Amino acid sequence: MAQMTMIEAIRDAHDVAMAADDRVVVFGEDVGFFGGVFRCTAGLQEKYGKSRCFDAPINESGIVGTAIGMAAYGLKPVIEIQFADYVYPAYDQIVSEAARLRHRSNADFTCPLVIRMPTGGGIFGGQTHSQSPEALFTHVSGLKVVMPSNPADAKGLLLASIADPDPVIFLEPKRLYNGPFDGHHDKPLTTWKKHAQGDVPDGDDIVPLGKAKITREGADVTVLAYGTMVYVAEAAAKETGIDAEVIDLRTLMPLDLDTITASVKKTGRCVIVHEATRTCGFGAELLSLVQEECFYHLEAPIIRVTGWDTPYPHAQEWQYFPGPARVGDALNTVMED
Amino acid sequence: MSEQSKPLSLNVPEPGCRPGDTPDFSDFEIPRAGEVPRPPIDVAADDIRDMAFSIVRVLNKEGQAIGDWAGALTPDELRTGLRHMLTLRAFDKRMLMAQRQGKTSFYMQHLGEEAISCAFARALRPGDMNFPTYRQAGLLVAVDYPMLTMMNQIYSNADDPLHGRQLPIMYTSKEHGFFSISGNLGTQFVQSVGWAMASAISGDTKIAAGWIGDGSTAESDFHAAMVFASTYKAPVVLNIVNNQWAISTFQGIARGGVGTFAARGHGFGIPSLRVDGNDYLAVHAVAGWAAERARRGLGPTLIEYVTYRAGGHSSSDDPSAYRSGEEASAWPLGDPIERLKQHLITIGEWSDERHTQAEAEIMDEVIATQKQAESVGTLGDGKAPSPRDMFEGVYETMPPHLIRQRQQAGY
Numbered sequence: 054m055a056q057m058t059m060i061e062a063i064r065d066a067h068d069v070a071m072a073a074d075d076r077v078v079v080f081g082e083d084v085g086f087f088g089g090v091f092r093c094t095a096g097l098q099e100k101y102g103k104s105r106c107f108d109a110p111i112n113e114s115g116i117v118g119t120a121i122g123m124a125a126y127g128l129k130p131v132i133e134i135q136f137a138d139y140v141y142p143a144y145d146q147i148v149s150e151a152a153r154l155r156h157r158s159n160a161d162f163t164c165p166l167v168i169r170m171p172t173g174g175g176i177f178g179g180q181t182h183s184q185s186p187e188a189l190f191t192h193v194s195g196l197k198v199v200m201p202s203n204p205a206d207a208k209g210l211l212l213a214s215i216a217d218p219d220p221v222i223f224l225e226p227k228r229l230y231n232g233p234f235d236g237h238h239d240k241p242l243t244t245w246k247k248h249a250q251g252d253v254p255d256g257d258d259i260v261p262l263g264k265a266k267i268t269r270e271g272a273d274v275t276v277l278a279y280g281t282m283v284y285v286a287e288a289a290a291k292e293t294g295i296d297a298e299v300i301d302l303r304t305l306m307p308l309d310l311d312t313i314t315a316s317v318k319k320t321g322r323c324v325i326v327h328e329a330t331r332t333c334g335f336g337a338e339l340l341s342l343v344q345e346e347c348f349y350h351l352e353a354p355i356i357r358v359t360g361w362d363t364p365y366p367h368a369q370e371w372q373y374f375p376g377p378a379r380v381g382d383a384l385n386t387v388m389e390d
Numbered sequence: 391m392s393e394q395s396k397p398l399s400l401n402v403p404e405p406g407c408r409p410g411d412t413p414d415f416s417d418f419e420i421p422r423a424g425e426v427p428r429p430p431i432d433v434a435a436d437d438i439r440d441m442a443f444s445i446v447r448v449l450n451k452e453g454q455a456i457g458d459w460a461g462a463l464t465p466d467e468l469r470t471g472l473r474h475m476l477t478l479r480a481f482d483k484r485m486l487m488a489q490r491q492g493k494t495s496f497y498m499q500h501l502g503e504e505a506i507s508c509a510f511a512r513a514l515r516p517g518d519m520n521f522p523t524y525r526q527a528g529l530l531v532a533v534d535y536p537m538l539t540m541m542n543q544i545y546s547n548a549d550d551p552l553h554g555r556q557l558p559i560m561y562t563s564k565e566h567g568f569f570s571i572s573g574n575l576g577t578q579f580v581q582s583v584g585w586a587m588a589s590a591i592s593g594d595t596k597i598a599a600g601w602i603g604d605g606s607t608a609e610s611d612f613h614a615a616m617v618f619a620s621t622y623k624a625p626v627v628l629n630i631v632n633n634q635w636a637i638s639t640f641q642g643i644a645r646g647g648v649g650t651f652a653a654r655g656h657g658f659g660i661p662s663l664r665v666d667g668n669d670y671l672a673v674h675a676v677a678g679w680a681a682e683r684a685r686r687g688l689g690p691t692l693i694e695y696v697t698y699r700a701g702g703h704s705s706s707d708d709p710s711a712y713r714s715g716e717e718a719s720a721w722p723l724g725d726p727i728e729r730l731k732q733h734l735i736t737i738g739e740w741s742d743e744r745h746t747q748a749e750a751e752i753m754d755e756v757i758a759t760q761k762q763a764e765s766v767g768t769l770g771d772g773k774a775p776s777p778r779d780m781f782e783g784v785y786e787t788m789p790p791h792l793i794r795q796r797q798q799a800g801y
Contacts, residue, residue, distance in 0.1 A: 078591060
């Protein structure tokens with residue numbers, strides 16, 4: 054065990070995977086010599102050479118497109134899109150190609166590819182450094198979608214994603230890169246190095262895809278969250294005094310529906326929290342599934358607490374970001390019914 | 391400013407000829423066969439800039455092979471090439487007819503473009519990988535991919551290797567160096583560069599070939615492919631098949647009516663040239679030259695094949711709505727099969743009688759194969775792939791939600 058930030062844990066996962074398998078190659082904008090704008094690939098080029106870790110032209114479609122070709126050849130590319138907000142030029146390659154290659158070729162060609170991208174707000178990133186586009190990927194057949202919330206999961210889930218035979222969209226909440234964040238932006242940041250969840254196992258232990266984690270056990274209401282919202286939900290439970298069970302989904306696709314339904318059937322209530330905009334967000338799918346699977350156990354309507362249906366603003370950061378007060382209100386509301 | 395400002399106007403290029411017009415290719419400059427020299431394999435892009443504006447040609451009007459690019463193929467190889475082109479044409483004819491008869495939903499023929507994929511395939515080695523578009527089936531025919539399997543794919547029957555998941559002609563064969571075809575244009579051009587980069591990363595000796603049509607060069611992925619190929623000196627041959635038409639849109643809309651498609655390689659520092667796409671010998675020679683450059687680690691080559699899409703865009707297209715019906719016969723580079731046939735006759739290695747006989751034999755073989763495929767099934771008739779198959783292969787391991795949906799669907 055070592056104390057690591059999420060950045061160091063992600064870097065460590067790359068290191069472990071690259072040492073174990075020559076086929077793992079890492080590239081993206083500023084990823085090589087410089088080690089990435091968030092330092093997630095620092096030192097990898099020096100250690101593994103320029104043919105294993107290298108800088109790419111500023112062309113997201115080219116980064117993903119070449120990586121698909123590499124994966125078809127037999128390599129395991131782990132590529133970076135500098136911000137999730139900039140993945141859209143590569144959307145055709147991801148949706149039309151990476152996601153469908155196995156199915157359309159009947160596995161003659163496959164696409165074992167990991168596309169990492171920093172995501173989420175809470176950093177005054179404005180419109181194009183704050184978005185949470187996970188629903189654009191969970192909607193696509195053939196993709197897996199992962200979002201860790203702490204350093205140990207970041208490492209273990211990234212290792213699992215690299216080992217996975219199918220394309221994985223790996224969303225990294227950049228607000229959590231250096232320490233946990235519960236939405237109380239006026240309080241000082243606690244670094245992961247002083248946090249229990251900063252303990253990261255050595256070696257190649259994976260955290261399996263498709264398995265959620267109950268981060269706070271409770272009896273009154275189930276909160277479904279992922280990424281930064283896990284800490285916001287925990288804070289809201291503590292501040293309202295409501296005995297909420299907080300589930301960190303970790304993998305959005307494939308989803309751990311069993312853990313979700315077991316919890317909601319126990320609590321009878323459900324609040325869904327995500328940073329992404331509301332309409333057709335991933336919360337809508339979660340709400341539908343809970344409604345379908347747990348209808349007769351529900352004692353109150355399911356509530357979603359999400360970003361508003363607006364582009365992510367700059368000055369209004371904390372009025373947009375679904376903080377502990379808004380989540381707390383939802384917990385109180387769902388308990389009143 | 392003394393000059394009076396005039397209202398601006400938008401330039402929208404128009405083809406020279408529309409339905410009812412008489413085709414006129416008098417402005418189309420065609421160098422004589424043998425006129426363009428063959429540069430050394432390690433030539434710098436800057437030293438052959440003029441090749442992007444000329445056309446490498448080997449066969450002259452008399453059917454003789456002329457110049458530096460001639461002489462690589464034996465008479466047996468030439469006859470094999472002719473057989474491949476005749477096979478592709480006969481295959482197209484039968485499959486287009488099968489579509490008209492309702493035996494499948496869709497087909498796209500190669501009429502007039504047979505030389506390009508058939509000759510190119512013979513310049514690659516086993517293990518090399520093509521990233522084709524939907525109009526390079528010659529890459530399969532020329533490496534003896536089973537025609538029966540192609541037909542089974544077109545009919546989406548129980549023996550379709552893709553289990554009915556793909557639209558007809560979207561073939562796949564890793565073993566035959568033929569990457570899975572996608573309906574999304576241009577995507578595979580940049581993937582070919584990535585495959586070539588992977589070969590280089592792995593210290594391999596295999597090369598990749600990317601394919602794109604004239605219209606699709608306007609896609610962003612064309613630019614992406616050129617940037618990445620140039621930056622990493624990827625061992626890839628980048629092929630643009632300029633058949634003058636993108637469905638109803640003439641190539642000037644993609645190209646701005648100026649320069650050539652090959653000339654686009656100049657900005658990326660990629661050695662770029664044009665070749666007579668209806669000249670089997672020229673295509674084979676240029677392909678071999680570019681493949682050799684890639685294999686020796688000398689980097690990418692961009693090739694523009696100048697040809698003409700003599701058929702409709704697809705079985706869903708009627709070209710008489712947007713171009714002259716006489717345009718194909720007026721096309722100055724002629725027909726690839728006729729030209730290779732004439733060459734073989736000129737060198738005393740073929741005859742009209744042998745040609746007629748070969749055509750008949752090939753058509754018999756195609757028809758016999760077609761009967762075999764149809765005995766398995768056609769679209770919606772006979773043995774079909776299992777509905778269960780649509781749920782398979784979305785992921786390596788079927789996730790719980792798909793298992794539920796499959797059960798819900800009753801399979």
